[in-house]
Amino acid sequence: MLFRFCNLCYQDIGVSIVNLRRYGKRVGTKRFKKDEVEKKKLTINNDEQIDLKTPIIVCKRPIFNFYKGQTYSKFEKIPIASSGWHHTKAKGDYFFVYPEHKLKSNEAIVESTFENYDLCSSLYKKLQELGFIKQLEIQERAIPNILNGQNTVLAAETGCGKTLAYLVPLIDQILNWKPSLQRSFNSPIGLIITPSRELAIQIGIEAKKLSKDLGISTKILTGGKTKKMALRLPLSDVDLVVASFGVISKLSTIGLYKLNCVKHIVLDEADALFHETFEEKLKVFMNRLKIGYQQTTDENGIPKNTQLTLASATMPQRMSEVLGDIVNVNSLVQIVTEKLHHVLVPQKFIRLGPSQKPYELLKYIKPKIKSREPIIIFSNKNTTCDWISMFLHENGINNVHLNGNMPLVVRQGKYKDFKNGKINILSTTNIGSRGLDTFMVRHILNYEFPLDTSDYIHRCGRVGRVGSHKDCKVINFISHYLEIEVAQKIERAFRRGRPIPIFNITMNNTKKDLEPVISSNDIFQNDIIEDIDEENSIPY
Numbered sequence: 001m002l003f004r005f006c007n008l009c010y011q012d013i014g015v016s017i018v019n020l021r022r023y024g025k026r027v028g029t030k031r032f033k034k035d036e037v038e039k040k041k042l043t044i045n046n047d048e049q050i051d052l053k054t055p056i057i058v059c060k061r062p063i064f065n066f067y068k069g070q071t072y073s074k075f076e077k078i079p080i081a082s083s084g085w086h087h088t089k090a091k092g093d094y095f096f097v098y099p100e101h102k103l104k105s106n107e108a109i110v111e112s113t114f115e116n117y118d119l120c121s122s123l124y125k126k127l128q129e130l131g132f133i134k135q136l137e138i139q140e141r142a143i144p145n146i147l148n149g150q151n152t153v154l155a156a157e158t159g160c161g162k163t164l165a166y167l168v169p170l171i172d173q174i175l176n177w178k179p180s181l182q183r184s185f186n187s188p189i190g191l192i193i194t195p196s197r198e199l200a201i202q203i204g205i206e207a208k209k210l211s212k213d214l215g216i217s218t219k220i221l222t223g224g225k226t227k228k229m230a231l232r233l234p235l236s237d238v239d240l241v242v243a244s245f246g247v248i249s250k251l252s253t254i255g256l257y258k259l260n261c262v263k264h265i266v267l268d269e270a271d272a273l274f275h276e277t278f279e280e281k282l283k284v285f286m287n288r289l290k291i292g293y294q295q296t297t298d299e300n301g302i303p304k305n306t307q308l309t310l311a312s313a314t315m316p317q318r319m320s321e322v323l324g325d326i327v328n329v330n331s332l333v334q335i336v337t338e339k340l341h342h343v344l345v346p347q348k349f350i351r352l353g354p355s356q357k358p359y360e361l362l363k364y365i366k367p368k369i370k371s372r373e374p375i376i377i378f379s380n381k382n383t384t385c386d387w388i389s390m391f392l393h394e395n396g397i398n399n400v401h402l403n404g405n406m407p408l409v410v411r412q413g414k415y416k417d418f419k420n421g422k423i424n425i426l427s428t429t430n431i432g433s434r435g436l437d438t439f440m441v442r443h444i445l446n447y448e449f450p451l452d453t454s455d456y457i458h459r460c461g462r463v464g465r466v467g468s469h470k471d472c473k474v475i476n477f478i479s480h481y482l483e484i485e486v487a488q489k490i491e492r493a494f495r496r497g498r499p500i501p502i503f504n505i506t507m508n509n510t511k512k513d514l515e516p517v518i519s520s521n522d523i524f525q526n527d528i529i530e531d532i533d534e535e536n537s538i539p540y
Contacts, residue, residue, distance in 0.1 A: 057081070057494060059095040066495050068100065080491045085351045085484045094350040097494055099343055112140050114168070117147060120175045122214050127168070130209060136161035141335050143169050149295030151308045151327065153270075156337040157344060158313040158458060159439070159465025163206055166266050166309050171211050173264055174239050178216075180300040185235040187261040188219075192242045195272040197222035198415075199434050203268060204242035216240060221247045245273060249285045259288050263303050269434050270310040271454055274318045282322060291327040308332070313461055314341060314454045314502055341457060341499030345464035347474040349487055354479050361388070361447060362395060364475060365425065369397060374418070374441045377427045378459050380448040388427040388447060399425035402432055433458040439465050444474040449483040452504040453490070482506065 050069040057066035064081040072078050081095040113134050114127050127133075135143075138156045145152050146169040154162050174189050181189065192207070194200040204220035211218055217236070221243035241248065241257065251257040267273050273282060292305025308327060310316055315336070320329050352360060361377075368375055379385045382403040389401035400414040400423050418426045419440065426432065433455060441463055450456045463472035478487045482505050493500050 055098060056100060057095055057097055057491070060093050064095065071497075072495065078492050078495050080488055080495065082349065082351070082478070082484065082488045082491055085478065085487070086481065088353070090351050091353050091356065092351065094348060095491070097343075097347045097349070097491075099345070099347075099494070100497070117143060117172075119168070119172050120214075123168070123172055123175060123210075126210060126212070126214060132164065136164075138162055138335070138337060139165040139168070142166065145333050145335065146170070146307075146309060147172065149303065149307055150333045151291070151293075151331045152310070153316065153319075153332050153334045153336075154309065154311040155315045155334065155340050156313065157339045157342065158461025160337065160339075162311045162313075163203055163268075164210075166311060167203075167207055167210055170240070170264055170266065170309075171207070171214070171216065174216055175214065177263060177302055178239060180302055181261060183237075183261045184258065186238055186256060187258040188238050188241040189261055190240040190264050190266075191248070191259070191262050192240070192266040192268060193245050193248060193273065194242070194268045195245060196269075196431055196434060197244050198431065199269060200242050200244045202437055207240060207242055211240065218242065221251070245278065245282070245285075249281060252285070252288065262289060262306055264307040264309070265289060265291075266309045266311065268311045269313075270316040271312045271314050272434065274316055274322045276318075279318075279322055283326065286323070286326045289326075293328045293331045314457055317502060341502065343457065343460045343464075343474070343500065345460060345472045345474055347460070347476060349476045349478055349491070351478050351484075357447065357477050357479065358391060360477065361391075361445070362397075364445060365392070365397060368443060369424065372421070372424055373443060374421070374424045374438075375426070375443040375445060376432065376438065376441055376459075376462055377425065377445045377447050378433065378450070379427065379429055380450060382429060384448055385427050385429050392425065392427070397425065398423055399427055401427035403429045404431050430455050430459075433462065438462040440469075442469045442472050444472075446474070446476045449476050449478055449486060451482050451486060451506045453486065453500050453502050454504075456486070456490070457500060 050067050052067050054068040055065055056068055056070075057064070059065055059081040061081065064079060081093070084090050085093065114124060114132065119127075138154065138160050142152060142154050142162075142165040146166060152166075154165060156162055170190050170192075177189055183189075192200075192203055194203060200220060200222050204218065207218050208220075216239045218240045219238050219242070221241060248257065252259050289306045290304075291308050292303075295303045295305060295307060297303055310319075310332070319332070323329055350360070365375065377388055379388060382405045385401050385403045389399055392399045400418055402414060415426070417423045419437070421440070430450070444459060444463055446456075446459060450459060460474050463469075463474065476487070478484055486505055489503075490500055
């Protein structure tokens with residue numbers, strides 16, 4: 001009994017000693033930080049200079065600060081601010097990232113114009129009416145290849161003009177080929193496939209704007225029950241179809257839409273369409289098309305094969321696995337920008353416990369409400385997305401939310417209110433990270449940090465776009481074990497000055513209740529949307 005009390009005394013003394021040692025470490029750290037910075041100045045080469053006035057990473061603990069010009073040797077262990085974040089005592093730690101790569105509107109615009117191409121006069125006139133005079137960098141590099149009939153991969157950061165880069169040549173091709181093609185009803189010449197209804201609608205609206213008054217019929221298909229569609233689907237001349245993958249796969253299987261006249265197919269957000277979950281269905285669908293190594297034309301100048309274009313904000317993975325038996329992958333001309341897989345806006349990574357996140361959410365949002373700054377809050381789960389919306393409403397903060405579990409009727413007009421500025425807060429899942437036109441958004445909050453870095457890049461790409469506000473930021477709440485692992489890999493990439501590696505840390509873990517990029521709701525359970533003439537009629 002006496003031994004046990006002695007042991008308790010020993011433990012009490014030990015705790016005091018430990019606290020004293022920790023206090024001593026904290027006191028001595030300040031001197032060490034200063035000496036460390038001085039040491040870095042002294043050991044630097046003459047040809048290399050660290051700019052202490054231009055930080056890349058700024059940490060709560062300044063010893064981990066990283067500056068422009070600072071480098072690590074190949075085999076040097078990189079010190080990262082998030083190294084100890086697995087410990088519960090790391091709660092409250094944070095670091096800021098100020099990326100060297102920044103997207104500026106004037107840098108993205110090049111001197112060449114659309115006059116450089118032999119476009120149809122009516123299309124060029126339409127481009128002028130819409131204000132598209134000078135090209136963006138990705139357009140200057142992509143359009144000549146696509147017009148020449150080459151199979152192309154467009155891999156560039158979000159918001160840099162990829163959609164117009166393939167829409168302009170596609171519409172020009174349709175204008176040239178349409179008079180000489182003999183087609184039956186519901187036999188499109190061009191086909192654009194997306195992983196979600198939101199992206200299909202967004203691209204469809206741009207296609208309708210560009211093809212208006214040019215004699216091109218454009219249809220937008222975003223899903224629906226097959227039996228209902230078979231009964232009421234109209235038979236008509238259609239030149240361009242923009243569709244989510246599930247609906248066009250179903251409609252072409254039962255013969256309501258024919259693919260024999262498709263001369264150019266575009267897979268937008270190809271990395272999402274190449275996901276293992278949909279690999280077999282995509283292979284079956286793509287085998288219905290005759291994609292050629294290079295384009296050969298008949299006596300009327302009509303291609304004998306189908307041209308393929310892939311577009312994505314991340315380099316499409318698994319191209320060989322999905323397309324290897326369908327097309328020679330070597331025929332794909334890759335157009336890649338320097339800023340691919342780079343985040344172009346300032347960010348803050350903050351380590352929090354799950355119970356701290358609601359308070360930090362309110363603390364972050366309330367000042368933004370007064371200044372009416374649009375914010376998108378991202379979650380990994382549908383349930384979290386719904387909870388955030390209810391939590392904010394209970395605290396008197398008006399908001400809208402979108403996720404894959406919501407039927408089309410419930411979504412009706414919600415994003416319209418957000419985009420028009422009626423409501424400035426949107427709670428959504430990964431379904432909102434692709435396809436939404438968010439140039440007005442200034443802040444992104446990752447309430448749940450994505451476990452797939454491609455989702456992380458797409459979420460961050462909702463801000464820092466061409467035409468966006470200059471003062472855009474991203475806040476990342478880091479809480480769970482896997483989120484910390486992803487944040488650490490991203491921090492190392494920032495310190496190395498390398499692109500963010502593309503990986504999914506949940507591949508060997510359970511993905512319970514995670515929001516998929518393509519949900520069954522997107523594919524089968526929504527109404528067909530065919531003719532959208534005005535943006536206000538967007539059904540979400």
